Amino acid sequence: MALGRGSVVVLLVCFFVLNSELVHAATYNVGGTVGWTFNTVGWSRGKRFRAGDTLVFNYRQGTHNVVAVTKEVYDKCSTPRRGSKVYRSGKDRVRLAKGQNYFMCNFPGHCGSGVKIAINAA
Known part of the structure; x- marks a missing residue:
């Protein structure tokens, strides 16, 4: 099927907007x-x-981890719920979702010592 000139322009605009x-x-x-x-x-x-930005968590493997958690878990530094995403590589890359994103280390005492961040991504 052949595309007209207008269709090509619309496709190009969509491509640039999406990318x-x-x-x-x-x-x-x-x-x-x-x-x-x-x-x-x-x-x-x-x-x-912004949503889509990447956070890189660099640490010596085995000394910390990174757990994506809810606000409630973040605020209380409590044990994350079963099924929470846990990163352990020491070079973890996490793409931010739109809205609030909460991360903490769940090694004993680490969250309470400030190994946590809350990020709001527009």
Whole structure:
């Protein structure tokens, strides 16, 4: 089926609109040069995050982990629910969803010592 000139223009516009989100996606190293460690809780202050941005959690494997949690679990630093996504590689890459995103380390005492972040992605 042949496409008319108008159809080609519409397809190109759709292509650029759909891919513009990828062009604007950013990658953030959580905790900066120090990485995912104690007192990281304030690291996100002053930063603007968007859905599709990637957070990179760098830490020595076996010293921490990263668990995607609910606000309730985050606020209480409680044990995450069964089925929570747990990352353990030491070089974890997590793409942000639109809205609130909560992450913590669930090693004993780590969350309470600030190894947690809350990110609001527009």
